[in-house]
Amino acid sequence: MTLSIEATLSYRFDAPTDLLLQVEVARMSGQDITSDALFTTRVDGFRRVGGEAALGKRAWMRADGQFDATYRAEVEVTRPVPDIGALEATAPRSLTAEATSFLMPSRYCPSDEFQSFVADDFPDLSGGALVMALRDWIETTFSYVPGASGSTTTARDTFVQRQGVCRDYSHVLIALTRAAGIPARMASVYAPRVDPPDFHAVTEVWLEDAWHLVDATGMACASEMAVIGVGRDAAEVSFLSSFGWAEFVAQSVTVRTD
Amino acid sequence: MTLSIEATLSYRFDAPTDLLLQVEVARMSGQDITSDALFTTRVDGFRRVGGEAALGKRAWMRADGQFDATYRAEVEVTRPVPDIGALEATAPRSLTAEATSFLMPSRYCPSDEFQSFVADDFPDLSGGALVMALRDWIETTFSYVPGASGSTTTARDTFVQRQGVCRDYSHVLIALTRAAGIPARMASVYAPRVDPPDFHAVTEVWLEDAWHLVDATGMACASEMAVIGVGRDAAEVSFLSSFGWAEFVAQSVTVRTD
Amino acid sequence: MTLSIEATLSYRFDAPTDLLLQVEVARMSGQDITSDALFTTRVDGFRRVGGEAALGKRAWMRADGQFDATYRAEVEVTRPVPDIGALEATAPRSLTAEATSFLMPSRYCPSDEFQSFVADDFPDLSGGALVMALRDWIETTFSYVPGASGSTTTARDTFVQRQGVCRDYSHVLIALTRAAGIPARMASVYAPRVDPPDFHAVTEVWLEDAWHLVDATGMACASEMAVIGVGRDAAEVSFLSSFGWAEFVAQSVTVRTD
Amino acid sequence: MTLSIEATLSYRFDAPTDLLLQVEVARMSGQDITSDALFTTRVDGFRRVGGEAALGKRAWMRADGQFDATYRAEVEVTRPVPDIGALEATAPRSLTAEATSFLMPSRYCPSDEFQSFVADDFPDLSGGALVMALRDWIETTFSYVPGASGSTTTARDTFVQRQGVCRDYSHVLIALTRAAGIPARMASVYAPRVDPPDFHAVTEVWLEDAWHLVDATGMACASEMAVIGVGRDAAEVSFLSSFGWAEFVAQSVTVRTD
DSSP states (O other), X not given: OEEEEEEEEEEEEEEEEEEEEOOSOOOBTTEEEEEEEEEESSOEEEEEEEOGGGOSEEEEEEEEEEEEEEEEEEEEEOOOOOOGGGOOOOOGGGOOHHHHHTTSOBTTBOGXXXXXXXXXHSTTOOHHHHHHHHHHHHHHHXXXXXXXXXXXXXXXXXXXXXXXXXXXXXXXXXXXXXXXXXXXXXXXXXXXXXXXXXOEEEEEEEETTEEEEEOTTSSOOGGGOEEEEEESSGGGTOSEEEESOOEEEEEEEEEEEO | OEEEEEEEEEEEEEEEEEEEEOOSOOOBTTEEXXXXXXXXXXXXXXXXXXXXXXXXXXXXXXXXXXXEEEXXXXXXXXXXXXXXXXXXXXXXXXXOHHHHHTTSOBTTBOGGGOHHHHHHHSTTOOHHHXXXXXXXXXXXXXXXXXXXXXXXXXXXXXXXHOEEOHHHHHHHHHHHHHHTTOOEEEEEEEOTTOSSOOOEEEEEEEETTEEEEEOTTSSOOGGGOEEEEEESSGGGSOSEEEESOOEEEEEEEEEEEO | OXXXXXXXXXXXXXXXXXXXXXXXXXXXXXXXXXXXXXXXXXXXXXEEEEOGGGOSEEEEEEEEEEEXXXXXXXXXXXXXXXXXXXXXXXXXXXXXXXXXXXXXXXXXXXXXXXXXXXXXXXXXXXXXXXXXXXXXHHHHHOEEOTTSOOTTOOHHHHHHHOEEOHHHHHHHHHHHHHHTTOOEEEEEEEOTTOSSOOOXXXXXXXXXXXXXXXXXXXXXXXXXXXEEEEESSGGGTOSEEEESOOEEEEXXXXXXXX | OEEEEEEEEEEEEEEEEEEEEOOSOOOBTTEEEEEEEEEESSOXXXXXXXXXXXXXXXXXXXXXXXXXXXXXXXXXXXXXXXXXXXXXXXXXXXXXXXXXXXXSOBTTBOGGGOHHHHHHHSTTOOHHHHHHHHHHHHHHHOEEOTTSOOTTOOHHHHHHHOEEOHHHHHHHHHHHHHHTTOOEEEEEEEOTTOSSOOOEEEEEEEETTEEEEEOTTSSOOGGGOEEEEEXXXXXXXXXXXXXXXXXXXXXXXXXXXO
16 A cells, blocks of 8 residues: 655744644554655754654754645555464563553553443453454544544543544544453554544554554555554644643645555 | 662453553663563563653553552662853754654643743743743742642643643743753653652753753752653653553552651 | 421631531421521621522621531421422523523532433433332432542543442532533432431422422432522532631431421 | 623534523613613524523524624713722621622632632731732732633642633632622623633622622723622623533624723
8 A cells, every 4th residue: 555645734933933843644564664754844953753663754943933744655555464363462461671661651541440330331241352342432432533632632621522533533542442451552643534634643562572653543544544653642742732822823634645 | 869769559450451661760871770570460561661761661551450560770860961051042044853753742741832921021032041031930929739730731831820740840941941842751760859759750851952840840950860761741741551441549659858 | 397497516627717507407498497597606796688580698706716506496397298299391592591591510510520420321201200210210329428438529530430429429410410401400408318317308399380399219208308508519509618627526416297 | 980891702603502601781770770781693592591590591492504693882980999909808607698698619710729828928918908918919910811721621630720811810719709708700791801801700899798800911900890790700691501502603792981
């Protein structure tokens, strides 16, 4: 599966402002970058650093006034898509150090508060079967409503309000999965058929010693995702973070398949 | 400075439960462990994994029924204590990948919500001088009230209610420091003169390419702290996390200096 | 049904403090007070004012140092207990002004956030049948865990964490009922068989032009409750509110039936 | 001062929906209605009920499809404007039953959490002088940022984030005033010079046995306000509440003075 990706961002800064951009597809197994390029209006101190979990890249820079960025890539996705529902659980006590990190509650995923819900409502399932049951429950129960959530909306809010967008769906799946003792994290991805087209957020779960991509919204399939980066939740895979005031102007994402 | 440490924990489990214990002093520069030992009642599958930021150790195990753990250590703290107020800020865009990770909001430290407060109330300070001003403001403004907070209390709650314990003080300092574009994280430590005696939580800030220990409560000094581990906030340095129901029975911490 | 009630409260104040006590059984239809008396240690400015919705009494006073209060009453409960499940809904647009007031979200019952949950999970029910289905769902789904919640715990928290005490159960039932367009409020009551014995909090729902008592915990029956007062939620029926620091010392409630 | 008021609202409903409209100027002392009229597209079951605190009117109705409402009024404001800073406090224990109601925490004003802040940061003030100091602090400290808040934003959020719109300013002033033992509530009003023009939310404080209008944003003066209704907070003075899904289409408010 070949993806042709174009993303554009446009912001305004009132003063010189340090910002972190994370929009480039990660070099990792399962996806090969045929070509890619990032263009920005003039910035100072452009510098790439590794992303969370040593996956992908973040770019630091200092911008002022109008800031535009365009990223274009052609990516071959070769990732195998296992039957996640058939994967076995690893007992928490057998997890690696890295996987253990992704068991803990985070900014938008206070998984510590969901242990009773998962234990009571999904009592007889474990491992991949449990993950898929949680995913199906979320897709069935929640409504995809652009504008229903904001930058401070957590998995708790979404669990109560039963509506949100991809990041909210993913936050709830992460929170519930961790509450069951299974490591989970967010992956920001490019994928076709996201509606409305945008950066997309999905979930990665740790089963049988590997991370597996799962989309709680049901819009995208792992065989069609180009991963940008991963993190505990949206706080760690934001496509743009600014340390100072940023005014949003415009944004567009296009992902085509051949 | 030599510290003699003894910590005991006692919990009850109704069923076989995987738990993560993080009470052992980390092997790291600035503190030398003369001797240490961890004893527990009978558990299954005891296994150590590295802590967050590759510092210290967490121990996984499976317990059932009554669970007691005792940790004893003698530690020589040789850490130099710089004048933090004199340290310069690093611009966010010049941060390393690891330091960048500790700029992001976390479970108990939603630093994204505090940018206006820090910019408006501490306008002319930066770097170590700003960190010390924030620390002094917290110590002066908040009241140390055991029992005033709980396991879901965030820096937002404490900022409003103006009272809490060491973890709450540290959460606010972390949130405010990150909001100023300075990486910050929590360190769990043993220290003398903590009142009432307990595991202690302090803050680490990233200045001039190194982490520096700061105690927002003013009870402990970096030259007297034995660091157990570090993390984004209390969610990542909990001395005991259980994946299943745990009943607290008793706990004690004693730290003596010669 | 005759109830013999004794409640004692003991607090300490560091400075002269105005406090509001609401522990006396209300004079209202359905419950006849054979005798009752409130005793306190010496206070200044003792003065009764009417409670919320013109039901019951609150007592204002100013206390200092040790403060003890004892309330004793003998109450004949004659309230008829209708089959709530058979009562019809009133359309919101036909509600009285007073009933309309109890449709709005309040401190602990942000009912505005629960409209989707109720509409989606209880789609074919209305009126008393819906109220009883919500009540049953709460009693079945939640665990009664003294100490699991605190003074800032809202219906949102409890809905996520699935545990709490009587006030939490009532807060969730109020929030869900209002979200369905049915007015609901909290009643603080004395009732036998509350375990552990304490002031009890139940829910009142507005159906067929009258308020009806419902206990989401299932511990008490309307025919055995002596109502103290009503309010939007626990914020308005607190048995003791102080405007200044109050140190809790002790409390006991005994309710016996003949 | 004569105000000429025109407000229009436009919403869409997918199904027959009960809604509550509160946009008509209240008949009360201090403001005389020369003429007013409310027009709506066709609705069923139109019925007025009294507002909170027996002030003003709410209108219940059932709408479907496109819903437009227009309200026009000419109002003579004759309200005297006392020097609030000179008014004395009433001790909480001397408050009337009605004033006592407005001391309690509410949906958006969890005043119980702000007692330490007010006591510590405004230690030597009371009564009207304290109210004005709190008001000035809010106007100076916060930034008026349309779009910075939403329908679930509380006084706690605004206190942390330091930005919001008129309802957020009012929520913080209400929370802080109640925390000081002074009753406070929200008034929804029409006022000239509100920028951008909109329904406006201000605060009423209870001093010397009367309610007094205070605008934390500083945009409006009590002598130029036509009060629509009052309530514990925005939850009780919403200009439109619907019990079912409502799609916002458009809204405009114009207030002219001669």
